[in-house]
Amino acid sequence: MANLQESTRPGYDAVARALHWLTVLLIAMQFMIGWTMPDVQKDTQPIGLIAWHLGVGATLIVVILLRVIWRLTHRPTPDDLPPFFSIASRVTHLLLYATLVLVPLLGWINASSRGWTVRLLGLVPYPALSAPGSAFGHKMGDLHGILAWVLFALIGLHVAAALFHRLVLRDHVLQRMLPHAGPSRQSARNR
Template sequence: MKQSDEGASRYYTAGYDGVARFFHWLVVLLIAAQFVIGWTMPDIHKGTRPEGLIAWHLGVGAALIAAVVLRIVWRVVHPPMLAPLSPFLRVVSKITHGLLYLALLVVPVLGWANASSRGWSVKLFGLLPYPAISSVGSPVGHEMGDIHGYLAWVLFALIALHFAAALFHRFILKDQVLQRMLP
């Protein structure tokens, strides 16, 4: 490898530090857990109690909110080096990442609003209670639960697009973009 190629390789792979990669993979694990729990937990109706898988969904959701907020703060304070992309791919990447971050915040916050409207407590690690963000019995808070479910599918689609883009970079473009997020 020529010296200029080595420098380019360092440029590609130096994009994300260990903390950013940790938050990325933590969010991946929490989202995977949420989708599995969400698909297998019982339907929520009037009078449903936050027990079993529903309690797990609330707890993992609380951890997800914390992880996403910390991830966003870390990214703002420690922006990654930009990957050398074409102007088109740079725009697509910015839009996709922006929508992912938005969905990663909005979907769990809507679930939190729905839980609040049911009088359920949302706690980080089962200890630190989050404040209620809708009043008990709020019709808007209840409606947030339906929107939460629909937008979870949008989030799933964005994740699939993100994953497909990583594979596109690895196997079609054969660049080092994927390696920037691998340990």
């Protein structure tokens, strides 16, 4: 196996890295809030942790939208992975992006069906995506919960793959998403 070396391939740009790590922070917040907030019942009001879940979700929608736009307009330099790893990476990233879009969107639809207004930063109201009392909106709430677990599993797979690249393959894949910290110790010793 090759030793870790300074990559000659560029990593993701600063905007992509910032959006990635902001997404990580917001998703971590959503999972912590989601696990600790009370169950949503028919007469539940959007206060306390539920209000926080809605607010973080509203922010996440904007961040994911920006992230998708940035990804479509700023493709990273392809990595030189073997075909199996390259395909697995593309499929995993596609599934991650799909669930990152769907989970908050379904939550928004469900909130609308409950008559709750989703607001960005507590100020800017989002339009309702379903009518109050909508059976469709309530079903989307159930799907929101299921897909949140799918997202959690995909994140686990993504983290495991990053650690596999770092600890087993000892390549530079993980470093592509980390801030650039200058030459590695290995390359400094080789000078």
